[in-house]
Amino acid sequence: MVRYFSRALFSILCQVSLGSSILLGMLGLARAEDIQFNTDVLDLKDRDNIDLGQFSHKGFILPGTYELALSLNNRVQQARPITFLAPDDDPKGSQACLSKEIVEQFGLTAGAQRGLMWWHQDQCLDLTSLNGLQVRADLGNSTLYISIPQVFLEYSNANWDPPSRWEEGLPGIILDYNLNTQVQRQNKEGAQNYTLSGNGVTGANLGPWRLRASWQSRIDHKNNSANENTRSFDWTQFTSYRAITSLRARLTLGEDFLHSDIFDSFRFTGGSLVSDDNMLPPNLRGYAPEVTGVARSNAKVVITQQGRVLKEVLVASGPFRIQDLDSAVSGALDVQVEEADGSVQRFQVDTSTIPYLTRPGQVRFKLATGRPTDGQHKVIGPTFATGEFSWGVSNGWSMYGGGLGGNDYSALSLGIGRDLMVLGALSADITRSKAWLPSQGTQQGDSYRLSYSKRFDDTNSQVTFAGYRFSDSGFMSMADYLSAKDNPNGNGISTGRSKEMYTLSFSQQFESLAMSGYLNYSHQTYWNQGASDRYDLTVARYFDIGHFRNINLSLTAYRNKFSNIRDDGMYLSLSMPWGSSGMMGYNGSYTGGANTHSINYSDRVGDTDNYTVRAGMSNSDADFSGYYSHRGTLAQMNGMASYRSGQYSSVGLSMSGGATLTGEGGALHRVSRMGGTRMLIDTDGVAGVPVGGYGNTVNSNIFGKAVVADVNSYHRSSVRIDVDKLADNAQATDSVQQGSLTEGAIGYRHFEVVAGEKAMAVIRLADGSVPPFGATVVNAKQQETGIVNDAGNVYLSGINPGEVMTVRWNNAEQCRITLPNEIKVEMTTNILLPCRKE
Incomplete structure (x- = not known):
């Protein structure tokens, strides 16, 4: 801070001197950019020993x-x-x-x-x-x-940079993981079970290329008469990808899932080139999928697609909403809610996208080729190729379509979309498939789809999506074809062949009423099995009663019907602020024939921890549970415990984090998205510096490195030093930096941080004289730590015992000072520092 004050003082003196010269005629200008100081205004004992050269030329920087x-x-x-x-x-x-x-x-x-x-x-x-x-x-x-x-x-906006400013980041290695463990004891049976599961991503960045390998593992142990044990570990996906910025597209090689807005997704090995909506400005991007539901108790939510784990997370009892899935995920997702008592809820979520609209004159495309594979990396189908496009025909109109073909299977699609401006967007398309099966011969059919959407960007909180799709009995997706091909004795209609589907997702906030609502509904019928229904409806309102402010009342109702299993429930929640940061509330629920009433209290501990404790009754049994979450520098940790008298007890723990290593250094850290974009922060070797993005800050390690993982791809992100939490003996010359990174990149930002004590000192030269007024003192990192005042006095910052600093004037190094081996903050006298030439 001293050097900034000193420079400001010199600037003021410069202006005072300039004004005095105009009035008194005592100052001349050698050049338009040169400034000569009237040193008479300076209260100095020795006016002949002054060096203001660094301040005398406007904007001058030593070459x-x-x-x-x-x-x-x-x-x-x-x-x-x-x-x-x-x-x-x-x-x-x-x-x-x-x-x-x-x-x-x-x-x-x-x-x-x-x-x-x-x-x-x-x-x-x-x-x-x-x-x-x-x-x-x-x-x-x-x-x-x-x-x-x-x-x-x-074009750019407040959150988006043009491709010319995107950074590929540093070469490096990443090791991301998510681990979960649960122990359950059933009191009636006397059985104790435990599970240990995990998933993660191992990868490397080489220039613009991102190499990724995904894994998942699970251990189940049942301590009963049979002592059942199951273990599994699988490498689920090997892939590499990079951004092709000139095409606003992503090139992927290896194992992948088909990313399509027209055709159903399936797993394959090959290559794809896909227009990436994330490279577009935020107002032109599509929707990321989300999963909602209600946990009857403390539970683990597992989201999978075709056997691959996408997300595992511990949630507290009550409604949950998971919104941080990759926007590239498409198709049907399988959701399991593993409750504390060992029961499991299962349902599916369809991640249909918005109508396929494109700006006038632009073309968006998706190309892929390869061979279908299963979860064990085995080829299960013929070589295929697919391509789809969307063309902005004119203002408001788009045409889209595509084809998918291989040996014995082909599909063609054509559609049209219309931007209805304030009324939203509408699209309609038809897809025809043709497949040849050894046992049934040729089958062909059509699928019709109608989609509508409206997004309110002003609030970024209101989204409407609705869709209808009908497929006749002869229509087959590629996944249907592969299933029927593996079942030659069937009737050609594979299990789960879709017939008719309705979807609706709507959220709305009524600010004048302090009220919000959310509705999600899907109805699916099949040609060879019962219908599947799912809906969630949540209504919430904030209000005040007397001295109690911001009371929140919410009601959630849901129904899941999947594979002839029906699950209905309602959840009522009432909460109000309690104390400085806590929340007190009441929860009542009806699920699966059981009534539960409970009182709960939640609060936070500092900026990184929060907890919830709950006590109540379930039917006639006492019910207790607790949930704790810690967002640490090294990992995100969640813990939970549940007990119901006479029935069961359960404890669970999860930990997610990662390690990032580059040529500039590395750190252990928590993760936001497995294998995702991140920023390596260098704090000049100073440990304990609090840095962060949009979430909680993390502290730099003993090497002065930290990793911030809450960074979005192709989106202008800020990383900052939290100066309010910075130690008293440290200061940063700048506290905020920004940048836009390509997907999966390891960005790098260096913050100049000066750490050390502060003290007044007097500098003496070998002949007993002092450095000129205006001389500067810099440390080994060339950071300015002080400016010499009258009589050699200087206020030094960022000093450490035994440190050597350099004194400069006349634009050159003149001598060096060595700090004492012991520096006491409470020193009342100036430190005498001899300055010697070496």
Whole structure:
């Protein structure tokens, strides 16, 4: 802080001196950019021993190379080496050399790029070639400030950068994991069971390529007369992918699931090139799938697709809503809610997307080829190829379609979409399939689909989706064909062949009523099995009663009917603030013929921990449970315990985290999405620095490294130092940096942090004199730690015992000082520091 105050003081003196010279005629200007100080206004004992050279030339930076962050129109980007050179027409000046690589990341329009001129052997941008361009360096903040008129820049908004600014990140290795364990004891049977399950992603980043291997494991033990034990470990998927930014697409090689808005998903090994909605501005992106439901007790929710675990998470009793699934997930998802008493709820969620609309003149596409495979990586079908497109025909109209074909199977689809503006968007399509089976011969049929959606971007909280689909008995998806092909003795209609489906998802907030509602409904019929229904309805309202404020009343009703198993329930919740940060509430539920009433209390502990305790009655049995969550620097941990008198007791623990290792260092950390994008933070070797993105902060490790995992792909993300939590003996020259990373990237941000004590000192030269007024003191990292005042006095910050610092004036290193081996904060006298030349 001292160096900033000192520089501000010099700036004020500069202005005072300049004003005095105008009035008194005591100051002349050698050049338009040069400033001569009237030192008479300075209260100094020795006016002949002054060095204000670094302040006398506006914007002057000593020629050389500096590590500076780029602030483009007040948006800070990654630090990089910036060279300052003396222009040909001004040998005493200096100017930042903006290389072609740096200029490419500005996101200039094609017209602006054509008018650029260069100097210094065409290596540096001529700053006068772009009208209105301003460049200013601040070494105190280690930042190069660049201002460019918006008319010369590609489209961007507050949360999105053009592709020219996307970063591929560092090469590195990632090891992400999620582990869960549960122990259950059934009192009546005297049996004790435990499960240990886990899943994760191991991977490596090489330039723009992301190499990923997914795994899952489970151990089940039943302590009964049979002592049943089952164990499994599987590598579920091997894949590699990269962004093709020029096409706004993702190239994937290896094992994958078909990502399609037209055809049903299935597993295959091969390659795909798919337009990635995440590369579009936020208002043009599609919906990410979400899963909702109600847990009767503390439970584990397992979301899978075709046997592959996508998400495992512990949830407290009551309604849950999981919204952090990958937006690339499509098709039907299988959901299991494993309750504390050992019972399991099962249902499916269809992740249908919004109507396939495209901006006028643009084309979005999805291409793939390969061979279908099963969960054991075995080929189960013929080579296929598929392609689909969406073309923005005109303003408001889109045409889309595609084809999927292989040996003995083919499907064609054609559809049209219309943007109804304030009324939403509507699309309709028809798909025809043709398949040949050895036992049934040729089968063909049609599937019709109608979809409607409306999204309210202003609040980003209200989404409507509705759809209808009908498939006749002859229609077969690729998954249906593969199933029928493996069952030659069947009738050609595989188990689970869809007939008719209705879907509706709606959420609305009524701000004037302090009320919100959410509805999710799906109805599915099949050709060879019973119908499946699922709905969730939640209504919530905030209100006040007397001195009690922000009381929340919510009612959730649900029905699940899947594989002839029906589960109905209702859940009532009433909660109110209690104390400074706690919540007291009542919960009542009716599920599976059981009535439960309970009182619960939840609160947080600091910024990273929260807990819930609950006590009540289930029918006539006492019911107790607790839930604890900790968002730590190294991992996210959740724990739960449940007890019901005379029936069961259960405890569970989950832990999710990861390790990231790069050439710049690495750290253990918690994860947001397995194998996802993250940012490695370098705090200049200082441990315990609190850094973060949008979630809770994490602390840098003993090597001064931390990983922030809550970073979105292709989205401008900010990482920051929480200065409110920064230790008293540390300070940061800058506290916020921004950037946009490609999917799966390991970004890198360096924060200049000065750590150490503060003390007043007096610097003496070998002959007994003192350094000139205005001389600077820098540490081994070239961080400025103080500016010499009158009589050699200096207030030093960031000092450590035995540290060696350099004193500079006349734009050169003059001598070095060595700090004492013991520095006491309570020192009342100035430290005498001899300055010696070495």
